[in-house]
Amino acid sequence: MPDIRGVALGAVARPDTDEYLVQRLPGTDDTHFHRFIGGGIHPGEPSDTALEREFREELGVAVEAGPTVCTVENLFEWDGDARHEFAVVREATFADGALYDRERFAGVEGDGDDPFEYEAYWRTLPELRAAEAPFFPASVADAVASDGHVHLVSPSGADAAAVDGVDADGVAVDATAYGGDEE
Numbered sequence: 001m002p003d004i005r006g007v008a009l010g011a012v013a014r015p016d017t018d019e020y021l022v023q024r025l026p027g028t029d030d031t032h033f034h035r036f037i038g039g040g041i042h043p044g045e046p047s048d049t050a051l052e053r054e055f056r057e058e059l060g061v062a063v064e065a066g067p068t069v070c071t072v073e074n075l076f077e078w079d080g081d082a083r084h085e086f087a088v089v090r091e092a093t094f095a096d097g098a099l100y101d102r103e104r105f106a107g108v109e110g111d112g113d114d115p116f117e118y119e120a121y122w123r124t125l126p127e128l129r130a131a132e133a134p135f136f137p138a139s140v141a142d143a144v145a146s147d148g149h150v151h152l153v154s155p156s157g158a159d160a161a162a163v164d165g166v167d168a169d170g171v172a173v174d175a176t177a178y179g180g181d182e183e
Helices: 047-059 097-101 125-130 140-145 158-164
Strands: 004-012 019-026 032-040 063-078 081-094 104-109 116-124 150-154
Touching (some): 004 019, 004 047, 004 063, 019 104, 019 125, 032 047, 047 063, 047 081, 047 104, 063 140, 081 140, 116 125, 125 140
Parallel strands (some): 004 081, 063 150
Antiparallel strands (some): 004 032, 019 032, 019 116, 063 081
């Protein structure tokens, strides 16, 4: 059974615009995708502390973590393996206001055996929804645009799949692939 991973992601909004800072990450083939900047939560580490640490590690900048926008139970496949993570998406602000004037940032993802560089830039939520490269986790852009805290399951219908053994389209699925109990 795969481990469930906790991540903290930061929704940094550029003042007086509708833009958010997103990272462009490589997919498992020749594709790429977008997501808010952040990363893994260490055991015993609060999500606000994890988010601030991730920005320091990846971009070398200080942020102040704000309120939680949404939590996402994210069920996905990566390089042929089933994955499961809980993402806490929080508002965040740069400690140095001059950073909002930068158009692009160079970041480093991962501190293990295979770190890689990525680019981060500002995009509006409509641009992210319309982009050829998807914005993950799914539905986070909608949650950011809403008022109040939202709990999402991505992909939609995954709850039903785990409980009922069928996906949102009524197709039978194996809930044990996501760590469910066999009956």
